[in-house]
Amino acid sequence: MPKRILEVDRRGRLFWPLEWLLLAVASVNLVWFLFDFSYLYLHDFYTLNAPQVIQWYDPMKGIERHRTTEKYLVTVDELKQVLAGGNATSPAAQVLLSSLRAQSKSIIDDSPFELVDKQGKLERIKNRIRRHMKSRSATGSFQAFWSAGNLTPSRAATEIKFFDQQLRPGFEMNYYRSYGEDGDFVNNYWRRVDLWFMAVFAGELVLRVAVTRIRYPRLGLQGAIVDNGFDLLNLIPAVNLIPGVHLGWLGLIRIFSYGDRLQRLGAFPSPVAVLINRYSALIADQVTDLVVVKVFDQMQEAVLQTDFTKILPAATRAAPNVANNPPTAIDGFVRDQTKIVVKEVLPQVRPELEQLLTYSVKKSVPLPAVMTSGLVTATLNAAYGAADGALKEDPEGTRLTRQLIDKLLSTLGQEWRMHGTAQDAKEIVIELLQQAKLDYIKRNEVEVQ
Numbered sequence: 001m002p003k004r005i006l007e008v009d010r011r012g013r014l015f016w017p018l019e020w021l022l023l024a025v026a027s028v029n030l031v032w033f034l035f036d037f038s039y040l041y042l043h044d045f046y047t048l049n050a051p052q053v054i055q056w057y058d059p060m061k062g063i064e065r066h067r068t069t070e071k072y073l074v075t076v077d078e079l080k081q082v083l084a085g086g087n088a089t090s091p092a093a094q095v096l097l098s099s100l101r102a103q104s105k106s107i108i109d110d111s112p113f114e115l116v117d118k119q120g121k122l123e124r125i126k127n128r129i130r131r132h133m134k135s136r137s138a139t140g141s142f143q144a145f146w147s148a149g150n151l152t153p154s155r156a157a158t159e160i161k162f163f164d165q166q167l168r169p170g171f172e173m174n175y176y177r178s179y180g181e182d183g184d185f186v187n188n189y190w191r192r193v194d195l196w197f198m199a200v201f202a203g204e205l206v207l208r209v210a211v212t213r214i215r216y217p218r219l220g221l222q223g224a225i226v227d228n229g230f231d232l233l234n235l236i237p238a239v240n241l242i243p244g245v246h247l248g249w250l251g252l253i254r255i256f257s258y259g260d261r262l263q264r265l266g267a268f269p270s271p272v273a274v275l276i277n278r279y280s281a282l283i284a285d286q287v288t289d290l291v292v293v294k295v296f297d298q299m300q301e302a303v304l305q306t307d308f309t310k311i312l313p314a315a316t317r318a319a320p321n322v323a324n325n326p327p328t329a330i331d332g333f334v335r336d337q338t339k340i341v342v343k344e345v346l347p348q349v350r351p352e353l354e355q356l357l358t359y360s361v362k363k364s365v366p367l368p369a370v371m372t373s374g375l376v377t378a379t380l381n382a383a384y385g386a387a388d389g390a391l392k393e394d395p396e397g398t399r400l401t402r403q404l405i406d407k408l409l410s411t412l413g414q415e416w417r418m419h420g421t422a423q424d425a426k427e428i429v430i431e432l433l434q435q436a437k438l439d440y441i442k443r444n445e446v447e448v449q
Contacts, residue, residue, distance in 0.1 A: 062178035062186025104142035201234035296437035
């Protein structure tokens with residue numbers, strides 16, 4: 001039996017308190033990265049439900065309140081104070097209403113929401129104001145909404161409440177995001193936060209490689225780094241420190257190293273390992289079945305597109321050059337089969353051949369039995385000797401044999417083209433492959449879509 005080779009785990013293992021400390025650091029890093037990675041997608045949620053979060057983290061992403069929409073909301077708040085102490089016909093209210101009408105038109109025309117891909121928020125605001133004012137024009141609806149005729153003492157409170165509940169959230173979700181020198185949006189996470197984690201991960205990798213080399217002195221530096229490859233994954237996101245590179249999604253690769261870390265410490269099974277162990281065999285079987293079926297399909301397509309007549313020579317090679325040409329696969333095949341026929345087959349079927357030839361000679365030429373038997377025996381001996389001589393290393397015999405093979409194959413190719421034999425052979429091969437594929441699908445219960 002072959003000797004079983006066991007895989008040796010040569011990863012550097014550190015002092016257990018340090019291992020758990022590094023696990024805590026990796027946990028904080030993973031949670032922070034996922035928070036940063038999803039921050040822009042959840043920014044609207046934080047704006048409405050956790051304003052303290054955006055006050056703390058917006059500067060990390062270069063986010064600030066958009067001046068246009070912020071000024072608009074400040075003007076609305078000023079109007080609310082004026083209306084609380086008077087009415088919409090007062091000079092102060094008239095100035096603010098005029099300003100709001102102008103700002104509303106400017107917001108609709110210039111769309112300050114587009115910069116951060118929040119045009120949908122503006123469209124929602126426009127739809128709501130149109131429905132509220134029962135108008136087809138968003139600009140006309142805002143002009144009518146911010147008017148003294150609409151904000152009468154009996155309606156002002158209700159209209160302002162509508163704005164605060166239905167329209168203000170859309171304006172508050174808009175923001176401005178600064179550009180960096182590389183022409184992309186500012187993102188300070190990698191340089192201000194993740195850089196410190198990278199330093200810890202780099203130090204960890206150095207320690208583990210050193211421990212591996214101490215335990216296995218014959219192992220080279222490259223081999224030690226490879227054996228600690230999972231920890232090397234933690235440093236791949238460092239490419240985001242390069243100016244102009246924005247591949248933040250690479251931070252997701254740390255999930256694999258984190259899962260491996262959990263499995264090594266035995267804290268609880270790695271989710272990645274559990275999923276792989278549970279589904280890898282099933283996935284492998286399904287993929288293998290699909291690959292096999294696909295191979296059958298491709299083989300059928302290849303046979304369908306192949307001209308079988310091109311497999312054989314189109315014309316006979318010139319006799320003078322035959323001896324100089326290197327042996328071909330067909331030459332070797334014919335020689336081997338001839339050797340089998342001459343050495344193994346002919347001696348066993350010689351009695352039957354003698355009977356057949358004797359019958360043919362008697363039917364064609366009426367000769368005495370003794371002469372017929374002698375003629376048949378001499379003919380068979382001559383044929384057997386010629387075939388046996390063709391197997392010996394004789395340059396002239398080799399030349400004549402190869403000349404015969406070339407002529408035979410060339411003639412067969414021409415006849416196949418004329419009688420459609422090549423097409424028949426192609427159809428047979430395709431049917432055999434189809435049957436083999438169907439048998440495999442049935443035997444392995446493969447689901448083919």
